[in-house]
């Protein structure tokens with residue numbers, strides 16, 4: 001079948017201007033690119049360029065500037081934004097039947113320190129572009145459409161991921177709003193970006209809040225790029241357990257404290273870091289474990305370290321396997337504490353459930369990719385995403401596009417502009433199909 005035959009054989013979508021709503025309708029690729037480049041200026045290292053990536057930590061000044069830029073795009077699309085109690089940005093485009101639940105789609109714009117320009121940004125800006133292009137073409141779908149930019153998805157604000165989407169879905173743990181990071185409680189941080197955490201309960205997304213949730217995202221791994229496949233259809237997202245380890249030894253003089261008498265918290269942290277790797281690699285499987293953050297006190301070259309706080313990030317599709325890995329690491333921590341004369345307190349600070357994508361939403365994405373004649377495959381996600389929180393509320397699906405070299409959470413994170421456009425067009429067609 002030729003591309004033309006394939007396109008003309010498509011069922012007409014139930015939208016008010018159906019004649020213009022087939023695959024011939026496309027997002028404006030040059031505009032999307034220009035917007036990704038402009039957003040990148042907010043949080044860019046000073047004197048740097050696009051290729052230097054971004055540090056746009058959730059709730060930071062750079063994040064606030066990036067959100068302001070996003071709001072200017074909403075205005076340019078002649079739409080109105082609503083900030084929910086957690087500071088998430090929602091943009092609704094009414095459908096012909098206001099009684100129906102909306103199709104929700106989006107991502108996040110906060111980044112890790114020294115992060116890339118595509119993680120979250122692509123899915124967020126493509127979501128607004130979808131609404132804009134539909135508006136420009138006079139297309140009104142049956143269901144309402146809602147784009148969302150989740151706040152603070154990355155773990156770099158307080159060590160917890162998915163803050164905005166978890167808050168929206170009523171999944172914050174007790175006391176989490178009072179936790180302090182970068183000098184502010186999570187509540188204060190939410191207020192800083194226009195949220196009102198006192199109203200979280202009132203605005204909570206409950207079952208039935210949306211018809212389906214879609215997220216376009218870069219793969220962040222190398223599967224699609226290695227194969228030369230354009231579109232990934234996510235089967236499921238891994239579970240994540242996050243632990244904080246606080247290791248208390250005794251700060252002492254680096255010149256006068258004999259080696260045998262030391263209670264070196266950093267030495268214990270080094271052993272614990274190795275232990276995490278040993279425990280995780282002891283059995284075959286795709287499970288991964290990372291010690292990615294250390295606070296060393298007093299962090300001075302002539303003082304034996306007295307206290308270290310470190311993060312442990314464990315991921316796998318099986319919650320049960322993560323629990324067992326956590327137990328094994330706890331046992332190793334106790335032994336390391338005894339051997340190094342330090343005290344190690346391990347606290348689990350987060351558990352994100354694994355999430356399976358809905359088979360109906362996967363089929364919609366698959367059909368959209370096929371209709372656009374794009375190569376596609378199913379694959380799991382090793383990165384966490386707001387989509388896994390949304391999967392607790394309603395049907396969820398994710399569209400992945402290739403990450404060059406599988407690099408992400410780095411300024412070297414790149415997705416070709418062609419792939420950005422392909423992913424955004426698959427999002428557009430999937431949204432149309434779900435909203436019909």
Ligand code: GLV
Pocket residue numbers: 153154155161382383384385
């Ligand atoms: C989020 O990007 C994560 O997978 O940590």
Ligand code: MN
Pocket residue numbers: 112119154409
């Ligand atoms: Mn990320």
Ligand code: MN
Pocket residue numbers: 108119120153217385
């Ligand atoms: Mn992301």
